[in-house]
Amino acid sequence: MTKPILINDFLHLHDIVPLIDVRTPAEYEQGHVPGAFNVPLFSNEERVRVGTTYKQVGREEAILLGFDLTGSKWSSFIKEALIIAPDKRIGVHCWRGGMRSGAMAWALDLYGFEVFLIQGGYKKYRGWVHQQFEQPYKIQILGGMTGSGKTKLLQQLSVTGEQVIDLEDLAQHQGSSYGSMNKLIQPTQEQFENNLAGKLKDIDKKEKVWVEDESLTIGKRSIPNPFWHQMRDAAIIDIKVDVQRRVNSLAAEYGSLDKDFLMESTERIRKRLGPEQTKYAIEAIMEGRIKDFVKIVLVYYDKTYRTGLSKRDISKVSSLELDDTDIATQTNNVLNFTINAPAK
Structure with a gap:
């Protein structure tokens, strides 16, 4: 049986009903519903052929070509679907909920699957994604200069049961x-947005959600503007950590990285760091003086952070010094601070 379903309704079932995306591998790679399986009806090249036929010859010829191209594949499609959904309950979508998903739904239905056919396909899903960024959230920003341990604090807050959105993890x-870090590969902008929307979907909007203070861009990925503006308007806890602790922490984290990577990354901020400081930083990297390198670049990053902080509403900025090095104790201090601090 095939059941047309809206994406909003299907996402409530997504944890128990797997979803297959029958678009091409290239379309899937560009962006997909998190957790969806790619079972492409056509290869990248085949889709180009069908699309060209549709435009140059007509719809009926394109459909016939589609059947010619997929004729020998239907058995493997069904076998793959059985591996993904052994209980024979499955969701299906293509780009607009048209012929590709319709054909797959027909075949799976014929075999005995209960098929949830996503109305409007991936295009409708992308509309839902953008709607998530427009929703109001009770954001609590965790700020602090580079090396303050904000990411570790976020991770520990999550362990304690707090709601957390880790943007850097989503942006890789x-x-x-x-x-x-000379190893992380960023998702496409589209996939970054999809991943973020997937996390926001599960947020209880009545409760606080912790987000690390970020620039508009994280690497080459941009935080969606509606969510970014909420972040900028939110209350922020400015974590204060002794500079030597920050230097030690960053040296430990970056000291094992390839020297060429560190030098290339330093060259990218030459204009902002200045030619003289860039030279000293690169010399420190080459000589293995990682703490000296960290101290030099921190001057630039600290200045950048202070500039960003100065553009916030001062009434929404609170400072908290963290002297203890134990992450659990630090987290408890942060939580107690938010409980006892006056409302912003």
């Missing part, structure tokens, strides 16, 4: 010129 980048 730590935000600075060195943020790829």
Whole structure:
């Protein structure tokens, strides 16, 4: 049986009903519903052929070509769907909920699947994604200069049961010129938005959600403007940590990275760091004086942070010094601070 369903309704079932995306591998790679399985009806090249036929010859010829191209594939489609959904309950979508998903739904229905056919397809889903950024959230920003341990605090807050959105994890980048850590690969902008919307979907809007203070861009990915503006308007806790602790923490984190990567990343901020400081930083990297390198670049990053902080509503900025090095104790201090601090 095939059941047409709106994307909003299907997402409530997504944890128990798997979803297959029958678009091409290239379309899927550009952006997909988090957790969806790619079972492409056509290869990238085949879709181009069908599309060209549709435009140059007509709809009926394109449909016939589509059947020619998929004729020998239907058995493998069904077998793959059985692996994904052994209980024979499955969601299906293509770009606009048209012929590709319709054909797949027909075949799976014929075999005995209960098929949830997403109305409007991935295009409708993308509209839903943008709607999530427009929703109001009770955001609490966790700020602090580079090396203050904000990411570890966020992770520990999540462990304690607090709602957390880790934007750097979603963007696969730590935000600075060195943020790829010479290994992280960022998702496409479209997929970053999809992943963020998926996290926001599960947020209880009546309760606080913790978000790290970020620039508009994280690496090459941009935080969606409606959500970014909410972040900028939210109350922020400015974490204060001793500078030497910050230097030690960053040196430990970046010291094992490839020297060429560190030097290339430093060159990218030459104009903002200045030619003389850039030279000293690169010399420190080459000589293995990682703490000296960190101290030099922190001058630039600290200045950038203070500039960003100065543009916030001062009435929404609170400072909290964290002297203890134990992450659990730090987290408790942060939580107690938010409980006892006056409303902003």
